[in-house]
Amino acid sequence: MNILVIGLNHKTASVEIRERLAFNGPKLEEGLLAIRQLKGVNEAALLSTCNRVEIYASVCDVMTAAEAVKDFISGFHDIVRPEFEKSLYVYQSEDATRHVFRVSSSLDSMIIGEPQILGQLKDAFEFALSKKTTGVILNRLMKKAISTAKRVRTETRIAENAVSISFAAVELAKKIFTELAGKSFMLLGAGEMAELAARHLINNGVTDVKVANRTYDRACELAQDFCGCAVRFEDFVHELVRTDILICSTGAPSFILFRDQMQKVMKERKHRPVFLIDISVPRNIDPEINKIDNVYLYNVDDLQEVIETNILERKKEATKAETIINEEVEKFAHWAATLDSVPVIVALRQKADDIKREEIERFRNRFPDLDKDKMEAVENLANSITNKLMHNPTVALRESAEDREMITIIIKKLYGIDGEDEE
Amino acid sequence: MGTILFELALTGYFIAAIIGIIDLFRGGKESSKLMIAFSAAGFVLHTAAIIYRYVAGGHLPVTSMHEAASFFAWCVVLIYFFLEFRYKIGIMGSFILPIVLLLMITAAFLPRTMAPLAPALRSHWLWIHTIFAFVSNAAFAVAFGIGTMYLLQEHYLKSKHLHGLFQRLPSLQVLDEINHKLINIGFPFLTMAIITGSLWAESAWGRFWNWDPKEVWSLITWFIYAVVLHLRLTAGWRKKRAAMLSVIGFIVVLFTFFGVNFLLKSVHTFQ
Incomplete structure (x- = not known):
């Protein structure tokens, strides 16, 4: 038994190759079933996302299975091997386990710590489970991949800091206002990034939503979208008196909000703090405004910088995560080693012998006057019963090749032979 | 016995404070549970030490500079x-x-x-007056700490230094809210301390107000916090400026507490 991972990701393969090797829609099931049928493959699962394509398999011999999988990819996607082979990585045994754990813990992702990949991996394995292409080993591998990812998440700060503009905006707002419920928000202008950030703020509880735009109709449209109300563009400065968070993203070529205007606004709002986010390029809000007390002005570069430092922090945390993963890889290897049938046969025999000896001893104590011949006969009887009972399980353990792991596990469970770390 | 308890309490606080200071400079999760455990242990021992002195002396142990500083610390921890x-x-x-x-x-x-207790201090006023005074001082001391946190966090937000300690400090709003509450407690207690003090002065020396340095400096403190509260209500001086004033206010509190005793001659000076 061995675990094999063959795959490619955004680091090893260009988007053209990733596109060509992707298993989309019905191809996923088709591909998965075909891989399971390959020679030497006992279990299989298939993950296909926009950033990676990976095949997980439990195989008898790694080299043969790897060749078979490569040939299959070439045939299935109609692409010659030299075209994609150098983009592939092939891992086996502990390296394969480590890779799966790194993927599930999001250490191998484009943005370290982003959690989507864990869900995608879970889906891939659940799909494989529903198609009955996995068995004891891959199921266990998946379970451990999920628990390792959870450990990494709780024991390190890998996912704590925002790494997108809209998340960063919400995170900063929470450092000023604690919670966003009941806070008022105004979107000035439009644009994809601004609307995304607005939506994110609304999801986080911002209640009073206002939209201002140079074209009033557009403002009305967006306001309807956000369940807010439209504000005339000329009124936006005045409206700031009743706004706690502003996202500004207009196409104006120069500043539309100046320091003296903002100073007046602050006086009117009795200096309650206000968070201004200027994501327009060129900037729309005079940067001098940040010098006013209780005004926090961030432009797109500031947010970008927040994100970059956060990514650095995540990378620092990643080294801690690697330690956790190494521990888990070791535990998994330990479990995999117990699947070897020879020690199980020995343990099984040992257990039978122990029971036999105990029972004979008890018998001897009950009938101390029994003569030697009869005692010998009883011992022989016991020997022959245990031997006969042990015969079939021993043979099954020794001879079955295909489902040996399954049998090993079942026998260990049935006869209560220790060696597993849990369950 | 009392000495040992005091020393052990000091050790507990010492370890807790060192953990706290180390936490400030570490990037990782803070060891706040450990810090709280040590300060709690210190607090229990400290309480025992104060009770011990109370039983031994027969009155609230606030009549020497040592006792006063120790009781002040106890109120802050509370x-x-x-x-x-x-x-x-x-x-x-x-x-x-x-x-x-x-x-x-x-x-x-x-x-x-x-x-032994000076004759002038043998009065129920000792209880009433000092408890008001100490609670208000302790509230101002904590407001000083919270105000410092506010100013630091506000500095981080303005200068866009957004990692490390910034992540672990709470939001400006929470800090401002706590600061406000503390001053809301500290100020009326200080007012009561001044009123009970002058009533006591009247019964002990026959005059409500003696222009004693401690009285004068308490009044200065009172004015500072009155300004904080007033300006908070009327406008303009919330948030950052309130935090700054609570930091400055505490320095005056400290002078009133220690400086008056060490530098100036006052009826409040401990023997």
Whole structure:
């Protein structure tokens, strides 16, 4: 038994190759079933996302299975091997386990710590489970991949800091206002990034939503979208008196909000703090405004910088995560080693012998006057019963090749032979 | 016995404060549970030490400089625990426990002899007047710590230094809210301390107001916090400026507490 991972990701393969090797829609099931049928493959699962394509398999011999999988990819996607082979990585045994754990813990992702990949991996394995292409080993591998990812998440700060503009905006707002419920928000202008950030703020509880735009109709449209109300563009400065968070993203070529205007606004709002986010390029809000007390002005570069430092922090945390993963890889290897049938046969025999000896001893104590011949006969009887009972399980353990792991596990469970770390 | 208890309490606070200070400079999760455990242990021992002195002396142990500094520290820890219980801001201890430690160290260096109570102090006013005074001072001390946190966090937000300690400090709004509450407690208690003090002065010396340095400086303190509260209500001086004033206010509190005793001649000077 061995675990094999063959795959490619955004680091090893260009988007053209990733596109060509992707298993989309019905191809996923088709591909998965075909891989399971390959020679030497006992279990299989298939993950296909926009950033990676990976095949997980439990195989008898790694080299043969790897060749078979490569040939299959070439045939299935109609692409010659030299075209994609150098983009592939092939891992086996502990390296394969480590890779799966790194993927599930999001250490191998484009943005370290982003959690989507864990869900995608879970889906891939659940799909494989529903198609009955996995068995004891891959199921266990998946379970451990999920628990390792959870450990990494709780024991390190890998996912704590925002790494997108809209998340960063919400995170900063929470450092000023604690919670966003009941806070008022105004979107000035439009644009994809601004609307995304607005939506994110609304999801986080911002209640009073206002939209201002140079074209009033557009403002009305967006306001309807956000369940807010439209504000005339000329009124936006005045409206700031009743706004706690502003996202500004207009196409104006120069500043539309100046320091003296903002100073007046602050006086009117009795200096309650206000968070201004200027994501327009060129900037729309005079940067001098940040010098006013209780005004926090961030432009797109500031947010970008927040994100970059956060990514650095995540990378620092990643080294801690690697330690956790190494521990888990070791535990998994330990479990995999117990699947070897020879020690199980020995343990099984040992257990039978122990029971036999105990029972004979008890018998001897009950009938101390029994003569030697009869005692010998009883011992022989016991020997022959245990031997006969042990015969079939021993043979099954020794001879079955295909489902040996399954049998090993079942026998260990049935006869209560220790060696597993849990369950 | 009392000495050993005091020393053990000091040790507990010392360890807690050191953990707190280390936490300030570490990038990782703070060891706030450990910090709280040590300060709680210190607090229990400290309470025992105060009770011991109370039983031995027969009156509230606030009549020597050593006792006063120690009781001051005790009140600060009490308020700290209230806030930690209510808001669960682990990093808060890093700003408050060093104040406690400094007060305790000051107390440790002052003579601990128990002198018989001066005749003028033998009164129920001792209880009433000092409890008001100490609670208000302690509330201002904690407000100083919270104000420092506010100013630091506000600095981080303005200068866009958004990692490390920034991540672990709470939001400006929470800090402002706590600061406001503390001054809302500290100010009426200080008012009561001044009123009960003058009533006591009237019954002891026949005059409500003696222009004693302690009285004068208490009044200055009172004016500072009155300004904070007034300007908070009327406009303009919330948030950052309130935090700055609560920092400055506490420096005046400290002068009123220690400076008057060491530098000026006053009826409040301990023998």
